[in-house]
Amino acid sequence: xxxxxxxxxxxELGPELIGTHAQHGDETALVTxxxxxxxxxxxxxxxxxxxxxxxxxxxxxxxQEAQRFEVVYHFHSLHHxxxxxxxxRPDSAEEPILDSLTDLWKGADWLxxxxxxxxxxxxxxxxxxxxxxxxxxxxxxxxxxxxxxDGEQPRIPERAGYPECDYDAEEDSxxxxxxxxxxxxxxxxxxxxxxxxxxxxxxxxxxPVPRQSFFLDMGPSHPAMHGTIRISVELEGEKIIGCDAxxxxxxxxxxxxxxxxxxxxxxxxxxxxxxxxxxxxxVGWAMTIEKLLGVEVPERxxxxxxxxxxxxxxxxxLTCVAASTMEVGAFTAFLYLIEGREELYKLIxxxxxxxxxxxxxxxxxxxxxxxxGFAEAMQAAFAKTREMMSDVVKLLNGNRIFQxxxxxxxxxSAADAISYGITGPFLxxxxxxxxxxxxxxxxxxxxxxxxxxxxxxxDNWDRYLVRMEEMRQAMRIAEQVMATLPGxxxxxxxxxxxxxxxxxxxxxxxxxxxxxxxxxxGHGVSPPPGEAYGYVxxxxxELGFYVVTDGSDIAYRAHCRPPCLAPMSALPSILTGETxxxxxxxxxxxxxxxxxLDR
Amino acid sequence: xxxxxFVIALVKVLVTVIAVLTLAALLxxxxxxxxxxxxxxxxxxxxxxxxxxIIGLWHIIADAVKMMTKEDFVPPYSxxxxxxxxxxxxxxxxxxxxxxxxMGDSIQIAGHTVDxxxxxINIGFLFIFAMTSISVYAVVLGAWSSRNRxxxxxxxxxxGQMISYELAMGLSVLGLVMLYGTLDLLQMARAxxxxxxxxxxxxxxxxxxxxxxxxxxxxxxETKRAPFDIPEAESEIIGYYLEYSGMKFGMxxxxxxxxxxxxxxxxxxxxxxxxxxxxLLADGFHLPFGLFLGVxxxxxxxxxxxxxxxxxxxxxxxxxxxxxxxxxxxxxQLMNLxxxxxxPLALVNLLATxxxxxxxx
Numbered sequence: 001x002x003x004x005x006x007x008x009x010x011x012e013l014g015p016e017l018i019g020t021h022a023q024h025g026d027e028t029a030l031v032t033x034x035x036x037x038x039x040x041x042x043x044x045x046x047x048x049x050x051x052x053x054x055x056x057x058x059x060x061x062x063x064q065e066a067q068r069f070e071v072v073y074h075f076h077s078l079h080h081x082x083x084x085x086x087x088x089r090p091d092s093a094e095e096p097i098l099d100s101l102t103d104l105w106k107g108a109d110w111l112x113x114x115x116x117x118x119x120x121x122x123x124x125x126x127x128x129x130x131x132x133x134x135x136x137x138x139x140x141x142x143x144x145x146x147x148x149x150d151g152e153q154p155r156i157p158e159r160a161g162y163p164e165c166d167y168d169a170e171e172d173s174x175x176x177x178x179x180x181x182x183x184x185x186x187x188x189x190x191x192x193x194x195x196x197x198x199x200x201x202x203x204x205x206x207x208p209v210p211r212q213s214f215f216l217d218m219g220p221s222h223p224a225m226h227g228t229i230r231i232s233v234e235l236e237g238e239k240i241i242g243c244d245a246x247x248x249x250x251x252x253x254x255x256x257x258x259x260x261x262x263x264x265x266x267x268x269x270x271x272x273x274x275x276x277x278x279x280x281x282x283v284g285w286a287m288t289i290e291k292l293l294g295v296e297v298p299e300r301x302x303x304x305x306x307x308x309x310x311x312x313x314x315x316x317x318l319t320c321v322a323a324s325t326m327e328v329g330a331f332t333a334f335l336y337l338i339e340g341r342e343e344l345y346k347l348i349x350x351x352x353x354x355x356x357x358x359x360x361x362x363x364x365x366x367x368x369x370x371x372x373g374f375a376e377a378m379q380a381a382f383a384k385t386r387e388m389m390s391d392v393v394k395l396l397n398g399n400r401i402f403q404x405x406x407x408x409x410x411x412x413s414a415a416d417a418i419s420y421g422i423t424g425p426f427l428x429x430x431x432x433x434x435x436x437x438x439x440x441x442x443x444x445x446x447x448x449x450x451x452x453x454x455x456x457x458x459d460n461w462d463r464y465l466v467r468m469e470e471m472r473q474a475m476r477i478a479e480q481v482m483a484t485l486p487g488x489x490x491x492x493x494x495x496x497x498x499x500x501x502x503x504x505x506x507x508x509x510x511x512x513x514x515x516x517x518x519x520x521x522g523h524g525v526s527p528p529p530g531e532a533y534g535y536v537x538x539x540x541x542e543l544g545f546y547v548v549t550d551g552s553d554i555a556y557r558a559h560c561r562p563p564c565l566a567p568m569s570a571l572p573s574i575l576t577g578e579t580x581x582x583x584x585x586x587x588x589x590x591x592x593x594x595x596x597l598d599r
Numbered sequence: 600x601x602x603x604x605f606v607i608a609l610v611k612v613l614v615t616v617i618a619v620l621t622l623a624a625l626l627x628x629x630x631x632x633x634x635x636x637x638x639x640x641x642x643x644x645x646x647x648x649x650x651x652x653i654i655g656l657w658h659i660i661a662d663a664v665k666m667m668t669k670e671d672f673v674p675p676y677s678x679x680x681x682x683x684x685x686x687x688x689x690x691x692x693x694x695x696x697x698x699x700x701x702m703g704d705s706i707q708i709a710g711h712t713v714d715x716x717x718x719x720i721n722i723g724f725l726f727i728f729a730m731t732s733i734s735v736y737a738v739v740l741g742a743w744s745s746r747n748r749x750x751x752x753x754x755x756x757x758x759g760q761m762i763s764y765e766l767a768m769g770l771s772v773l774g775l776v777m778l779y780g781t782l783d784l785l786q787m788a789r790a791x792x793x794x795x796x797x798x799x800x801x802x803x804x805x806x807x808x809x810x811x812x813x814x815x816x817x818x819x820x821e822t823k824r825a826p827f828d829i830p831e832a833e834s835e836i837i838g839y840y841l842e843y844s845g846m847k848f849g850m851x852x853x854x855x856x857x858x859x860x861x862x863x864x865x866x867x868x869x870x871x872x873x874x875x876x877x878x879l880l881a882d883g884f885h886l887p888f889g890l891f892l893g894v895x896x897x898x899x900x901x902x903x904x905x906x907x908x909x910x911x912x913x914x915x916x917x918x919x920x921x922x923x924x925x926x927x928x929x930x931x932q933l934m935n936l937x938x939x940x941x942x943p944l945a946l947v948n949l950l951a952t953x954x955x956x957x958x959x960x
Contacts, residue, residue, distance in 0.1 A: 329927030
């Protein structure tokens with residue numbers, strides 16, 4: 001189906017298209033840097049292609065090659081449902097630079113900043129190319145292959161002002177002389193809309209005019225900024241006239257770690273991505289590696305993965321809804337929902353032995369089958385969750401104060417949401433019915449009956465309602481899985497992927513050797529050289545893993561597309577024009593999870 | 600002034616202050632325990648003395664010891680004098696407001712007529728409003744002298760909120776003032792002693808139901824408690840007392856509870872018959888349908904005293920329950936409610952009361 005995309009690109013670009021492939025079903029095109037914007041425009045505007053969503057931007061470093069960096073774009077068309085991967089190699093290895101796509105997709109803003117941060121690739125035309133995850137004083141670019149995994153950074157002196165990365169000292173001092181706070185002001189450009197009523201906010205150069213206002217840093221240490229984040233706001237009274245989000249406080253180098261551990265070892269790191277629904281991350285990672293290996297897991301394993309994912313989804317949404325009710329002062333509703341979540345965590349603990357650090361999947365299977373009495377325990381836990389949810393519905397849905405705080409607050413249009421690359425409940429609240437489980441069913445989701453709830457206004461209220469309904473649907477799916485659970489093995493039979501059972505390991509020499517080989521460094525699960533993008537519906541939306549392999553048992557490049565990065569990048573523009581109290585309410589419904597956002 | 604009058608005044612002061620402060624301390628415990636019950640938790644129960652826990656009551660003492668032994672932190676570059684003054688002011692003003700509330704009818708002791716309130720002033724109702732108005736200064740001073748932007752925001756919110764809601768508060772009570780023709784809280788409480796239509800106690804709430812709801816709303820806003828706790832919205836701006844620690848914070852904290860008690864006392868006195876026990880007259884209970892139960896006259900002041908505190912505790916409980924049920928308003932929504940709903944309603948109430956008095960008299 002999406003072979004058509006490649007044909008179209010070849011037809012339009014001619015010699016600018018260097019090569020194409022469709023490895024593992026992912027259509028990929030390599031174009032010259034000069035053709036990047038042309039092909040991006042073509043992908044976006046050609047009605048037959050209509051790639052309205054820029055899913056992800058990342059890069060791969062090949063230090064031995066002349067064109068060292070390879071920048072990888074993933075596009076998705078919500079209209080046609082097809083995808084394409086576009087790869088570009090900047091000409092220079094020392095000064096890699098590409099055209100920015102920020103004016104085509106709003107989501108490109110933060111994604112390009114992240115690529116600049118991690119690889120040092122510059123994007124010409126980007127309005128505000130600062131580091132995203134790391135701090136401005138960081139030396140080097142950590143995801144380059146020549147940056148050591150144990151690289152240390154010097155201690156930094158106390159900061160004065162707001163240091164910037166992509167700056168020209170002369171230009172900067174000129175700006176400061178004008179009394180402009182670039183880092184904190186609403187920027188003119190595709191990324192952030194400046195809304196300040198009818199007053200002239202910007203001078204002829206496009207920079208904000210000084211005004212009587214004051215700055216307030218909410219976070220990184222703030223009661224509502226759970227997950228550690230800083231939202232800087234510029235206030236006129238209670239009204240926000242400028243906003244910027246500073247992330248990366250929880251950056252632990254997830255991708256670098258995954259590029260230095262075997263595929264099975266990396267599962268442990270995926271627990272820490274979205275730590276509220278770690279099982280979904282486990283499933284996503286395992287599925288991506290299985291895609292690279294070209295194996296299909298047994299039916300029972302698929303069903304167990306669906307079961308685990310859906311229980312996690314309920315826990316995830318419960319946490320999000322609970323947190324956002326707490327932010328607006330409804331502490332009792334918060335505790336009711338957390339009590340429901342507690343039952344689900346106990347359920348997860350029965351399944352994998354851990355509440356948060358689940359590490360449930362393995363490449364080619366899952367760690368363990370269901371424990372005895374799981375069906376009854378699940379029934380009881382769901383009953384409790386439903387009871388708590390109905391209590392909360394009674395407390396909040398008809399509550400005028402709660403409605404006033406949520407309805408019409410933090411609204412975003414469907415077009416903007418798509419342009420930012422927002423997925424999941426956040427996108428669905430704007431009325432776009434995109435759910436990976438329906439759009440590209442995996443693990444047998446097509447067998448189960450469930451609805452995808454959508455909102456219409458894209459405000460906090462719709463996000464609350466969508467999440468509440470998704471929990472009911474998730475429980476419905478889990479119950480269907482339980483009712484139709486197929487028998488059979490829970491792992492693939494391929495001994496080059498899954499070690500033999502312990503009884504064989506301890507009694508036969510072949511078994512012992514097989515086990516030893518698989519766990520020994522350099523002999524683990526080794527997918528053939530290639531690349532794949534695997535994605536699942538996470539708690540916050542499309543959770544993607546882009547993995548490049550070189551035939552060894554360690555990923556050459558492992559990249560995670562965190563679902564909450566896109567809504568976070570949209571947050572500053574959503575918040576501008578609202579009041580201080582709305583920061584908290586809106587931030588709650590974004591469901592920022594530091595683990596996956598900062599990686 | 601004779602010695603006996605002096606002794607009586609001293610006893611009154613001691614009894615009132617101890618009663619209010621004890622109740623405030625109990626409220627800190629009740630708040631934790633009640634929210635726990637409402638939220639399916641256990642609540643504070645760790646503190647124990649010789650292995651005895653008495654459902655967490657020791658936490659009152661534990662909290663007090665904790666606050667007194669904590670570092671008294673004054674932010675650098677702030678005005679130390681004002682920073683210290685603010686909590687004292689807040690605590691004093693909230694406590695002194697209680698002086699005008701009658702806890703019982705006047706009694707005769709050693710030939711003197713003793714008012715069961717500290718300040719026998721005939722404009723008690725205005726006095727309380729004056730004290731709560733001044734307490735805005737405590738909040739704003741504390742917020743401003745902290746040199747913290749969150750605190751400043753909280754202080755500005757508090758100033759706006761308290762000044763706006765005072766209007767609605769005053770206007771909602773004016774109906775009662777017209778009805779009773781006095782500003783003296785004791786006179787008002789006495790006027791609520793009879794029966795309405797032969798079976799209802801003649802409490803203010805039955806004459807002024809709208810006024811009661813308006814005052815209840817405004818008074819919660821005045822005490823800065825949820826859903827009107829935006830000056831100290833802990834998930835947004837942490838609160839105007841952000842830069843306070845130790846006992847100075849404790850004083851702000853206690854001031855809030857004392858204000859709650861004053862609010863409860865005011866609601867009781869104005870709308871729930873004050874110290875009046877339903878159907879209790881000077882010689883005993885006159886129940887409807889001609890039933891009569893005699894009570895020794897020496898017991899009646901005690902019954903009235905108990906009835907007053909019972910009602911106060913009830914209102915404290917009500918305020919706590921409201922606090923743990925409702926989410927928080929936003930600043931502009933709060934202002935809309937105060938100016939566009941409460942104030943016009945209070946005026947309508949006032950007009951209706953005036954018309955009623957004119958027609959019935």
